[in-house]
Amino acid sequence: MKPKIYMAGAFALLLLGSIAAADKAPERKVHGTTITSKHDPAVKIRLPKAAQYVGADRWDLYGVADAEIHVFVEATGKRIQRMYWVQFEAYLPDNTHSYDYPFTEKLTHGGREFDVSANFGLTNNTPRAGSDGERMRALVKQAGFEIPPERMSVRLVHLVDDAKRKELMIIYAEDLAMSGTTVEELGKPENKAKWEGLKAAMIERVKERIKLTF
Numbered sequence: 084m085k086p087k088i089y090m091a092g093a094f095a096l097l098l099l100g101s102i103a104a105a106d107k108a109p110e111r112k113v114h115g116t117t118i119t120s121k122h123d124p125a126v127k128i129r130l131p132k133a134a135q136y137v138g139a140d141r142w143d144l145y146g147v148a149d150a151e152i153h154v155f156v157e158a159t160g161k162r163i164q165r166m167y168w169v170q171f172e173a174y175l176p177d178n179t180h181s182y183d184y185p186f187t188e189k190l191t192h193g194g195r196e197f198d199v200s201a202n203f204g205l206t207n208n209t210p211r212a213g214s215d216g217e218r219m220r221a222l223v224k225q226a227g228f229e230i231p232p233e234r235m236s237v238r239l240v241h242l243v244d245d246a247k248r249k250e251l252m253i254i255y256a257e258d259l260a261m262s263g264t265t266v267e268e269l270g271k272p273e274n275k276a277k278w279e280g281l282k283a284a285m286i287e288r289v290k291e292r293i294k295l296t297f
Contacts, residue, residue: 106142109151111171113139118153118169124243124251126193129294130167133157138222148174150215154222162229164261167293168219168254173243181247184240190286193295195241201282203235203259203269231258233266237285255289 111120116130134155144150150172157165174180184198191197210216223230236256243249259266262281269278 107149107151109139109141109153111139111151111153113153116155120171123171123173123249124195124241124297126251127296128169128253129296130155131157131292134165134167135226137226137228140218140222142218143175144172144215145213146175147178147180148172150218152215152219152222154219156223156226156228158228160229161227162231162258163223164231164258165292166223166254166256168252168256170215170252170254171250172252173249182240182242182250183247184242190239190290192239192290192293193297195295195297197239197241197253199237199239199286201235201237201285203266203278203281204233205266206230206232206234231260233259235259235262235281235285237282237289239289253289253293255285255293257285 110122111118113119113136116132116134116136118128118130120126120128134157137154137156139151139153141149141151150170153169155167156163186196186198188199189196190199210220234256236254239253239255241251243251259269264277264281268274269281
């Protein structure tokens with residue numbers, strides 16, 4: 084929903100307890116590894132055939148926005164290697180809020196412009212209560228998948244309308260161990276260039292693995 088809310092979301096510690104019932108029925112349809120949305124925006128999102136569908140949820144996020152999420156994973160056994168988190172979100176008509184992503188780093192994908200934000204980190208944080216990240220983790224937990232201890236991830240956000248009140252957010256996350264490095268190593272000042280290289284390669288994988296048709 085906001086840039087600062089997202090990054091704690093990907094590959095974080097799962098909450099205890101069962102998944103809460105969805106407040107609303109999801110509107111987008113899933114067939115195999117393809118998500119079809121007829122509005123806000125109208126788009127087909129095609130993921131790799133190896134991805135497994137974890138599930139969907141839809142609710143009023145913090146009481147100010149309609150949020151709908153769909154989550155897929157690629158895993159070895161039950162340990163997640165890659166996660167695909169797709170979120171459709173729009174502010175409710177009873178407020179005048181708008182999204183304020185910086186678009187300082189941008190990507191054109193599927194013919195549309197996306198704000199890009201990437202980082203790496205540990206996964207032992209606690210999600211914000213009531214957040215989209217909390218809902219995502221509940222879906223993943225119910226499906227029985229295990230979160231790797233360290234991850235790197237990239238978030239793409241497309242603003243659907245000129246009023247900046249509707250967004251499509253796609254979060255792609257990977258087990259950092261697959262890149263042969265650690266959070267501690269990447270956090271060293273002398274390894275800044277290494278992280279930039281890993282980030283660029285990850286963004287290329289997003290373009291290859293997530294196909295968008297508007």
